Amino acid sequence: xxxxxxxxxxxxxxxxxxxxxxxxxxxxxxxxxxxxxxxxxxxxxxxxxxxxxxxxxxxxxxxxxxxxxxxxxxxxxxxxxxxxxxxxxxxxxxxxxxxxxxxxxxxxxxxxxxxxxxxxxxxxxxxxxxxxxxxxxxxxxxxxxxxxxxxxxxxxxxxxxxxxxxxxxxxxxxxxxxxxxxxxxxxxxxxxxxxxxxxxxxxxxxxxxxxxxxxxxxxxxxxxxxxxxxxxxxxxxxxxxxxxxxxxxxxxxxxxxxxxxxxxxxxxxxxxxxxxxxxxxxxxxxxxxxxxxxxxxxxxxxxxxxxxxxxxxxxxxxxxxxxxxxxxxxxxxxxxxxxxxxxxxxxxx
Amino acid sequence: xxxxxxxxxxxxxxxxxxxxxxxxxxxxxxxxxxxxxxxxxxxxxxxxxxxxxxxxxxxxxxxxxxxxxxxxxxxxxxxxxxxxxxxxxxxxxxxxxxxxxxxxxxxxxxxxxxxxxxxxxxxxxxxxxxxxxxxxxxxxxxxxxxxxxxxxxxxxxxxxxxxxxxxxxxxxxxxxxxxxxxxxxxxxxxxxxxxxxxxxxxxxxxxxxxxxxxxxxxxxxxxxxxxxxxxxxxxxxxxxxxxxxxxxxxxxxxxxxxxxxxxxxxxxxxxxxxxxxxxxxxxxxxxxxxxxxxxxxxxxxxxxxxxxxxxxxxxxxxxxxxxxxxxxxxxxxxxxxxxxxxxxxxxxxxxxxxxxxxxxxxxxxxxxxxxxxx
Numbered sequence: 001x002x003x004x005x006x007x008x009x010x011x012x013x014x015x016x017x018x019x020x021x022x023x024x025x026x027x028x029x030x031x032x033x034x035x036x037x038x039x040x041x042x043x044x045x046x047x048x049x050x051x052x053x054x055x056x057x058x059x060x061x062x063x064x065x066x067x068x069x070x071x072x073x074x075x076x077x078x079x080x081x082x083x084x085x086x087x088x089x090x091x092x093x094x095x096x097x098x099x100x101x102x103x104x105x106x107x108x109x110x111x112x113x114x115x116x117x118x119x120x121x122x123x124x125x126x127x128x129x130x131x132x133x134x135x136x137x138x139x140x141x142x143x144x145x146x147x148x149x150x151x152x153x154x155x156x157x158x159x160x161x162x163x164x165x166x167x168x169x170x171x172x173x174x175x176x177x178x179x180x181x182x183x184x185x186x187x188x189x190x191x192x193x194x195x196x197x198x199x200x201x202x203x204x205x206x207x208x209x210x211x212x213x214x215x216x217x218x219x220x221x222x223x224x225x226x227x228x229x230x231x232x233x234x235x236x237x238x239x240x241x242x243x244x245x246x247x248x249x250x251x252x253x254x255x256x257x258x259x260x261x262x263x264x265x266x267x268x269x270x271x272x273x274x275x276x277x278x279x280x281x282x283x284x285x286x287x288x289x290x291x292x293x294x295x296x297x298x299x300x301x302x303x304x305x306x307x308x309x310x311x312x313x314x315x316x317x318x319x320x321x322x323x324x325x326x327x328x329x330x331x332x333x334x335x336x337x338x339x340x341x342x343x344x345x346x347x348x349x
Numbered sequence: 350x351x352x353x354x355x356x357x358x359x360x361x362x363x364x365x366x367x368x369x370x371x372x373x374x375x376x377x378x379x380x381x382x383x384x385x386x387x388x389x390x391x392x393x394x395x396x397x398x399x400x401x402x403x404x405x406x407x408x409x410x411x412x413x414x415x416x417x418x419x420x421x422x423x424x425x426x427x428x429x430x431x432x433x434x435x436x437x438x439x440x441x442x443x444x445x446x447x448x449x450x451x452x453x454x455x456x457x458x459x460x461x462x463x464x465x466x467x468x469x470x471x472x473x474x475x476x477x478x479x480x481x482x483x484x485x486x487x488x489x490x491x492x493x494x495x496x497x498x499x500x501x502x503x504x505x506x507x508x509x510x511x512x513x514x515x516x517x518x519x520x521x522x523x524x525x526x527x528x529x530x531x532x533x534x535x536x537x538x539x540x541x542x543x544x545x546x547x548x549x550x551x552x553x554x555x556x557x558x559x560x561x562x563x564x565x566x567x568x569x570x571x572x573x574x575x576x577x578x579x580x581x582x583x584x585x586x587x588x589x590x591x592x593x594x595x596x597x598x599x600x601x602x603x604x605x606x607x608x609x610x611x612x613x614x615x616x617x618x619x620x621x622x623x624x625x626x627x628x629x630x631x632x633x634x635x636x637x638x639x640x641x642x643x644x645x646x647x648x649x650x651x652x653x654x655x656x657x658x659x660x661x662x663x664x665x666x667x668x669x670x671x672x673x674x675x676x677x678x679x680x681x682x683x684x685x686x687x688x689x690x691x692x693x694x695x696x697x698x699x700x701x702x703x704x705x706x707x708x709x710x711x712x713x714x715x716x717x718x719x720x721x722x723x
Contacts, residue, residue, distance in 0.1 A: 062538070201605055205608035227537065229538070230567075230609065275570050275594065279613065291507045
């Protein structure tokens, strides 16, 4: 597998997580009794990045691009087919048992749907306190109730509601409970998979603000996965745009949103509706044709070429590397996996 | 003036549940003229979809019940019409597009046959002719290789293609009005843009009226002529699209507009002063600064607060808001009219270009905005 360079790094803090050539292929089988392997869904295919302490890395992409699979790989809910995930210098991709449990304490997850990710038959206190059953060293038994109440307070819920059940809370409050559970073990990294997309607009802002506040308070590093480009821009230091299992373009928020060089990023940004009626005349819209190809049978070369207006023969033959394209300067000089990467002044939002 | 295409007047719907009576729609009035797009904007539970179901006559009853109001379609009240007469209008003159095409289409019948059924039932066409029209229609909504795909089942299409089939079905008999309930919410942004473009193009071509129900402030800005904002089963503001975004006359609308992060604004997003909340300073080290957030959550329709239903979340709330439910005031141009509100609008929707706001202090809200913008 070709090695791709990791993302350009900003800031000076040391990386807490380094991912190199990560891949996850799900086998496709046929037959009931004798299962024959007929192919694989390449959900994630050689993705590399580094996450620094206290920063937020946003991963955006459309449904099926593999962003949720990346999340599952990072918290070891899935085993990678290939590649390494280094946490504090140790490859955690192959760990199991006690060693894995120790690492998991530091990498926690917040799920998308606050209606299904909380057990309806457990009280809020039991839900948030459950991590302590597995990691008793974090909170001694006698102290747990108070620790849970502190956590409720931290996420802006009433500590007296510790004995209530999830159905007694609204969607936004449930997501706060999910965040409190993620915080319980005082992790260094939180992987949030679409944490606000199930919430109403007026409640989304509350949860985004809460996550930003907690990050400052506990010096957390976030992997923030979402399909909503506006929310990702707001919360992220660096952004990776994902398409069909690979990163198409990576850079700081300003580089990606104001100076995109990959055609897919440009099309994606131009398609985002903006709440400003005057904008419809100012912004040019790139309408992509067709749908995302199946990850079981991705196009050769560049994966975006089947929908790209710039595609040439070279795009079918040669896989573009995620690197800073030569000849680009300033904010446009960031990693972009396109043979013909260039800025389009009129599409930068 | 000729009768409006659709004129909903003081519509009321309630749901009888085990926990009591939920007032899902509490006196909604809106109107659409031929060839115009009305966007109904609201969060989940605001009653926007229930209103549409009541108009279409597909409200689940029980538990739902229409307790008052009129739905005038081309001058005739749909609610008092006989079932058979209403059925002839529905589909032929009034059609609906649903959010989830996979559950709205029949999974065991090929899509071509489902489309053809429209022509067989409403136009009495032969099966063969109807099939031909169905393929033409699929071609019209740009489904590639329509002839071959007419025999496919809904699950064999992608989400965007299924939504095109839904649109094709709604367009089949060239209706005068289409109600689209969150037509692109389940789709990815690039596909969403394709589908909205198609819908807008077809609407122009056939000069149809469109009611677009959505929670997405961005989608609405691009296509709507008029916007009606709903909250807790009521319309809180109606305005032409540009006025609503530039000078919202209700604190809820303004809160919504300010709480969405913008993809076209980087750090230091422009913030407008918010009543006593004042300006939010930039937030330590964070990219976009702190977002404005409306406090609290929408109320349960089983227990609506007295007075203005928004008052527990409103930065502008006064004593009168807790006691007196604000009527829909007519919003006049800046500088005119008395300090707080003019004569309340009656139970009809404002004329095209008119504005209404259900806030006792809409004038103060506008003045505060102008002061910040000045």
